[in-house]
Amino acid sequence: MSRVYNFCSGPAALPEEVLLKAQKEMLDWHGVGMSVMEMSHRSDEFVSVLHSAKARLARLLNINDDYEILFVQGGASSLFAQIPANLMAGYRSSSYLDTGAWSVKAIKEATKYGEVQVVASSKSDNYTHVPSFSDWNIDESSAYLHITPNETIGGVEFADLPETNLPIVADLSSTILSREIDVSRYGMIYAGAQKNVGPAGVVICIVRKDLLARSQESLPTTWNFANLAANDSMINTPPTFAIYLADLVFEWLEQRGGVAAMETVNIEKSKLLYQAIDNSQFYSNPIHINSRSRMNVPFVLADASLEKTFLAESEVAGLKTLAGHRSVGGMRASIYNAMPLEGVQALVDFMLSFEKRYG
Known part of the structure; x- marks a missing residue:
């Protein structure tokens, strides 16, 4: 399995x-x-x-x-x-x-x-x-x-x-x-x-x-x-x-130490993902920095025509359900408590690899 x-x-x-x-x-x-x-x-x-x-x-x-x-x-x-x-x-x-x-x-x-x-x-x-x-x-x-x-x-x-x-x-x-x-x-x-x-x-x-x-x-x-x-x-x-x-x-x-310990991990996860987005010219997040969610991270590609390719290849890579809500499009990564840091790192690694291949 x-x-x-x-x-x-x-x-x-x-x-x-x-x-x-x-x-x-x-x-x-x-x-x-x-x-x-x-x-x-x-x-x-x-x-x-x-x-x-x-x-x-x-x-x-x-x-x-x-x-x-x-x-x-x-x-x-x-x-x-x-x-x-x-x-x-x-x-x-x-x-x-x-x-x-x-x-x-x-x-x-x-x-x-x-x-x-x-x-x-x-x-x-x-x-x-x-x-x-x-x-x-x-x-x-x-x-x-x-x-x-x-x-x-x-x-x-x-x-x-x-x-x-x-x-x-x-x-x-x-x-x-x-x-x-x-x-x-x-x-x-x-x-x-x-x-x-x-x-x-x-x-x-x-x-x-x-x-x-x-x-x-x-x-x-x-x-x-x-x-x-x-x-x-x-x-x-x-x-x-x-x-x-x-x-x-x-x-x-x-x-796992309760809510305080979970919050520390959630801060680390969201920081990792937002840094990958902000350090790139290929990805962007539309939300004002001081209003960004730790749990739900939407992002879009500079070239919207690549979105279907991104979603298809991410599925193959074992990164599931990254499509944004039907009302807004783009991508969205929901990184709730059960998502481990390793999962966010895997997403970031994929994003960097995808950018190198298509950017």
Whole structure:
């Protein structure tokens, strides 16, 4: 068997050690004679998996008792509607920062539940930077402020938070556990699992408990954050195997020194790739340097006619899924936690070789 380096933006690569452990436990989890996929979600065995996942995540992110950890189905895109449905009750508007494609989708869904105030946008600059905080116009009477700290498609990222009294709601789908954050500065964090956590099918939600009171009984039962919290994410059958694999990924992260250690590696990986791009006249990255993503690195060739050749030859070289999003084209390397430094080095070596042959 030959494993490739998978640069897909999601579903993304998982740590090989996690896959091997899941393979070993596939038919018989901890001596119970069945797979996690087969056991009742109400069983003591699966409840222990769920609580292990919550405890590990709480340790990794230093989540205190002011927050509930939920495992929600439907993907982060469903949360675009579920969040305003829960959090806008009693408020006229919500506030959103527009930094790219995923921000736009979130804004579109929120408008179905009330007025949306766009506090700032980089659309006029083709989403190549994050607007300066001084340009944000935050309505402090809003229900919350929604941000997308990493735009997976465009490769734009920011880590700082503005000063505001509003609960900050953040879509951390492509950055969760890749860098240290202060959870206490957020009202809610949500993240689709299929980038840095596990397989598609589950969304991690970290919700400040005081915000749960906004959830109205009129909401669909499985959409209601307060109901989900009261039922330990098990109003109905949760995505059990996805939660199990997430727990294995959390264990893998703990064994490697946690989020701080992973951030150090991620800085090294992204620096290596951006240096290769910046030191070349053959490749370029369109994003302002201070807004570049560590997780998703888009780049284009000076001669766009060579892109298909680049993608074809990189596939042969074992470097998979480097095509940029269909809306922007070019190339994109997603270098999440599971991508080893060796994989980024292999990509850089290929890029240099390709430039010598075609540049």
